Amino acid sequence: MYDTASVLLRAYYRATGWDEQRSYLHLMRASETLLDFPIPRYLTFSSASVPTSSFMASARTSSLPFSAALAYAYASTKAPLNITCVVDPKHRMTRASYFLLPDQQHRGTPHFDPSAPREALLFGSIHAPSGCVEALCVTRLSEHWQLMATALSRAPRYPLVPLGRRLGLLTRPERSTTASSSSTTALSEEDLVLGPPGTTNLLLTCQHQTPHSTAEYSYSLDDALWGFRYLRQFSSLTQRGIVSAGAEVFFSAAEKSAGVSIGSRWSMPQGAAYAVGATSSPASPAVATLTLNPMMGHVRASYAAQLDDDVLVSTRYDFNVYSYQSDWTLGAEYRLHRLPEDDRASFSSVDSASSPTQRERVGVCAMPKDDVHMSLRDTKLDPALPSTPVQPRTPAILRAAASDDTSARTTTGTTATTPYLGILKARLSATGLLALLWEGAWHRCLLSVGVKASLSSLQPTPPLLGVEVLYLSDTA
Incomplete structure (x- = not known):
């Protein structure tokens, strides 16, 4: 499931009109959500609470090894901010349908008023x-x-030791060039006992976004890393999709290293079949991406598509032109729905003698009446039995939802038919790595159960099974 910071940041972007998917950093976000979903480690408990409309608190504990975290967040925006998304199971599940339309029409940012209070999101x-x-x-x-x-x-391991040395209460050990090897060893042991002195890494990112391009300038204080990302949309190239291209360049003055990456994305809101000329195909969004790292010789191509309202698939191929190593990964996501209360009440109100069986509801067969005698030697069926397979007895509310499927589809590629019960995700790579993840809502909790194992005998790894329980408290 998504962590609290990611959910809050996405809600803040929606409230302020900032499109995060127009960044080069999220170029392959659709395939990454379908293929690189995290597996819970062992047993994890977490909770989230929204006491006010602009304040949030969350807690998290994990076992093996034991760890805990406490987080707070505050948001101030001109437009209403849905901060209750942190206690909404639909926003916490790792759904990928939201990222299948990365280049939808920009809805524009609100008018910026310098005299108004500044919009900000604080999380710690x-x-x-x-x-x-x-x-x-x-x-x-x-x-x-x-x-x-x-x-x-x-x-640091002992926070009072650096403070005492700064105040002059403790003497600072001096390193001597003429010290013997024994003293050097003793000094290393002393440093080992005192622990690391503590580190702080600060990353500053300045972003500039226009209706057709996004530029990002970043600087990391820890390793003096300068970075630049740029992504531009070329909407006029084709009428059957939007092509975006960009690059990333970074340079570290401390490590004296540099890197570059280029990539492109082709988003097809009507699907790949419509993009190549099949105008009669249903509207199923798809995204194709390609990235290249010239220095490392790494090439990555991915494709993600929505086959049905509840089925999403993705595939990715990695290849290194220097070592000729490659990997192919295939993943899928299946959305589970809960049967509405009205349908369950209608099924329970029907008499048990006339209620359809599971085989009748899915249209497999019709059970004969009790007074009908049949044998295997009969040449034809009794006229009371249908000669053709029966049609599934779909509940009325599901038939109405199926007929209005096109109108019920939202701009994010989801449908508002029945409440979410959960999602089921699977991933399999050519190296034999298999991962399964199930996320579902139960009362006021969101459960996440995952398993990861290796099917290859060449690279055997111990299987990993994890369970995460998120308690969603009542909102203010």
């Missing part, structure tokens, strides 16, 4: 027993500019 969490602190701050600078700051701080 502290982890125990490591003492690690995470922070996120996003604020709108102007109509087309946005600033994001993320920080990760690791506390």
Whole structure:
């Protein structure tokens, strides 16, 4: 399931009119959501609460090894912000249908008023027993500019030791070039006992977005890493989809290393069949992407599509032109729905003698009456029995939803037919790695059960089974 920070950041973008999918960082987001879904590790419990319309609190505990985290968030926007999304199972599930339309028409950002209170999102969490602190701050600078700051701080093993040395209460050990090997060893042992001095990494990202392009300038304080990302849409190239192309360049002054990546994306809102000329095909969105890293020689191609209202599939191929190593991954997502209360009441009100069986409801066969005697030597069926397979007895509310399927489809590619019961995801790679994940809502909880195992005897890995339980408290 999605973590709290990701859900809040997506809700903040929707409230402020910022399109996150027009970033080069999210170029392959659709296939990554379908193929790279996380598996819970062992047993995890978490909870989220929304006491006010602009404040949120969450807690999380994990076992083997034991760890805990406490997080708080505050948001201030001009437009209404759906901060209750953190306690909504539909937003916490790792659904991929939202990312199958990355290049939909931009709905425009609200008019920026410099005199109005600044829009911002603040998020922070502290982890125990490591003492690690995470922070996120996003604020709108102007109509087309946005600033994001993320920080990760690791506390020293003994926090009072650096403070005492700074105040002069403790002496700082001096390293001598003429020290013997024994003293050097003792100094290393002393540093090992005191633990690491603590580190803080700050990443600043300045984003500029227009209706057809997005540019990002980033700087990492820890390793002096400068980065630049750019993605532009070419809507005029084809009428059957939108083609986007971009690149990423980064350089580290501390490590004296650099990297570059280029990629393109072809989003097809009407599906791949319509994009190649089949105008009679149903509207099923699809996304095809291609990325290339010239320095590492890595090529990645992916394709994600929606086959049905409840079925999404994706495939990805990785190849290295230097080592000739390759990998192929296939994944799918199946959406489960809950039977509406009206249908369950209608089924229970029907007399048990006349209620259809499961085989009759799916249209397999019709059970003969009790007074009909048949044998295998009969040459023809009794006229009382149908000569053709019966039609499934679909509930009325499901038939109405099926007839209005086209009108019920929203801009995000989902349908509002029946309540969500959960999703089932599967992934299989050519190297023999198999992963299964089930996420479902139960009362006020969201359950996530996953398993990952290796089917290959060449690279055997122990299977991993994890369960995560998220308690969703009542909103304010």
